[in-house]
Amino acid sequence: MKERYLNRIELLQGTLDMLILQTLQWGPRHGYGLSQSIRTNSGEILKVDTGSLYPALHRLEKQKLIAAEWKVSENNQRTRVYKLTSKGKKQLRSERSRWSQLSEAIAGVLDPAKSEGDA
């Protein structure tokens, strides 16, 4: 019942959170690095808006899904580096399964014949 009311913003927000968590699973990154990784890995399709990225990072930090730390980067700059917490890993797992359910469901709706054939 609840899924029916998923609105666009919520979906996007959740998606960004998930993307951040997923990207961080490959290792700690700073904000800029995150946005670059997401862009490259999505084949330059997903461009993360800085105005959404940092509020999202701080929100995830507040929820203790990620942890932040100041580090000195390769070219001697102080940057804030985020890494996944164990709580964040758990969250990522559940979000991924939710996401695959959701995308399967959407795929089913978009392509009914194929999904019937599968069943």
Added chain:
Amino acid sequence: MRFLFWRRKREEELDEELQSHLRMATQDRVERGETSEQAEQFSRRQIGNVGLIKETTRDIWGWRWLTDVVQDLRFGLRMLRKNPGLSALLILTLAVGVGGTTAMYSVIEAVVLRPLPYVDDTRVMVITGENLKTLNEWGTQSFEILADFRAGGLDLSFSGSAQRVMASETSENYFTVFGVQPVIGRVYTSAEVVAGRERVAVIADALWRTEFSASPEAIGATVHLNEIPYTIIGVMPSRFSFPGKTAVWVPITKGGQSLQLSRSEQVDFPSMMNDRVIGSLRPGISVEAARVEMEGLRQRMERFYAGTNVGVTSRIGVSPVTRILSARYRSELYYLLAAAACVLLIGCVNAAGLLLARGAVRRREMAVRLVLGAGRWRIVRQLLSESFLLAVLSTLIGVGLTWIVVVLIRAYGPADVPRLSEVTVNTNALLFALGIALAAGILAALWPAFVSSTVQLGAAVHPEGPRGAGRLSQRGRRLLTVAEIALAVILAAGAGIALQSLRDTLKIDLNFQPERVLTMRVSPKLPRSAKPAEGVALRRRILDEMQGLPGLIAAGEVANAPFSQDSGGGWFLDIDGKLAAAFAEIEFVEGDYFSAYGLPLLAGRTLKGSDTDGTEHVVVINKTLAGLFGGPSQAIGKQLHVEGPGEVWQIVGVVPDARAIEAYTRPRGQVYFPFTQISPKWTGGDLAILVRASGDPSGLETEIRKRLAHVLNDSPVFQVRTLDAAVLDSVATPRFNSKTLAGFAGVAILLALVGIYGVVAFSVAQRTHEIGVRLALGASPGQILRLVLGEGMKLCVAGIVTGLGIVLAFQKVILSVLFGVKVFDTLTLVIASSALLSATLLACALPALRASRVHPTVALRYE
């Protein structure tokens, strides 16, 4: 504070994080071959509005409202600092009110309201009346348990020297009334009570700790009470100590010899109740119901004993224990609280007035803010946070003041008020006073906000605008000032009357000379089997020891120490064959008692050493009693038959009424018996020594103690004080009350003056322009001076008239509550009013002088 610091750090970090993002983005672009300028421009455009990002991120931190509040408070602090004098006045004025009220309430809470820790005040009742010993035998439906007790002082020793302690003889169910169990050991049984031979005792926690270091070995140990050995069987918990500071409880003896407790000790109980009954109500029975039943019982007793010579109490009272304890002090404490509340009220009025004055000055600021688009709620909120700051700051200082006052009261308060030592700063009262201070601040903050919101914005912002306006707040301020002066007048009148009554009391002719007399109490121990002659010999020996003291004028002995809690009690006298014709207080004396006390003979002779058991029984009476015979000289040679020892006594001398100033009582008849002619059965074991000297008698104490040591065999010499001190001690409570009230009145007047000063000074500041015009048009500085002074005086006179009006209107009420004053002293009122008026003149002089010295050109340009 830590939050602010932490937050600032977060803020800086966010900034750095975004900067590093920007740097890295630019670097990437440069690496891809763009010029650094291009790259930076592009990155900046891509990152978007940094301010907005920060704002959104901050929202995620979720402290937006808090930062707003912090901002408001910071602004409030800045406003307070901008006008330090005014702010200090505001804060102090509120702090004094908060402190005074909280301290007084704390006292009341401890003395009157706080239930005893071991007592269910809804169930444990004291039954008052005379001769209630048989009450239990009559049966009662209202009470589950009725227990007898009798309290007083005795000498207690374990080994070596004795100490004076409070003791109680109680029935075995006494502890059950309170529902207390001993910490260790047991309480006595009914068998032990009835027999009266089992010498067992239950001791208090304090005694257990000091004498036995709280060791269980106390059980079974022997303690000597008035030199009789008792076995300790139990220890009461520390929270239980009733009545007063009882150190030891022993079984009451029914009909047998009692412990001879001295009634001169303070027992936290109204006197005139030698034997008391305490009981716990049955569940569901109201105090009212119990009273009705007791009255019925009393009437039954009356009918039963009609025609016999058994006395039946004329009234019977049922009151909760705590209420009985504080009965004497309750009303006076509440008046003091009312006085403190008046001070708080004045403080609030003051604060409101000063805030209003400032609000008027800031109307333009408010108008500008409104024009610039500030929400009204935002402005009100800001004003509120300023008031809040004021209230909190003054409450903090008020707490400090309360604490000081409480410490002072504990140290210097009258000793006879029960539980005064338990006074602590009361949190509820503090919160209440804080609430009042807050309410005053909020009202004062809302008024200018309200006024500014009704203002025509255009007119208010206009440079000429605010000057003429603000009549509403000005009238408000004046009303407030008049109100606070009126309040101060009422307080001053009250304090004046109280002080006057105290002065009158101290002026009462005591009829004796209390100067240079040392009094002390001793408890000479004689075996119960001792013959009267042995007591006579011991008292003689004590007097003999006094001979040769440096500067000795006279030394005497008396059974009851002067101005001790209870008098010696009274007996009915049969005169001229008429039964019980008079009731007189009795006293037993020996040696040069009358000279030592300073009572001159009016007629006849004093009691002499030659009045002994073998000679005719003689007494000296006082003037009041002699009045029954037609006067001092007529009384000589007449005979009295007294209720106690019976026998006929010949009146040989008359002395003036030695008045106790304490209770403003009318002098009562008094009979002085010679110790030598009366059985120890009637005199009890108490003895006080009076020594009159030619110099300061206090220096004699060590010498007297030394001389008494071997006569008294180490039994204690205690309550050593001069007769002067005893007289003063007896009025300690009214003295303390009057002084406190006077203190409050003084503070009230001071605050009222601050209020007048504030109002006049602000009005002068506001009217600088007008004053300049007047000066420019030819007004002399003298005229300006008069103008400003006139304004202040008008307010003051209005306040005084209002205050006096209220005082006179409630004259009857005020007189009845104020320490029994009967005559309204107009002089006090006149002095108080004129003092207030001249002080106002001083308070107004400063701003008035300032106004008269204004230079017209400066004033006209004044903005």
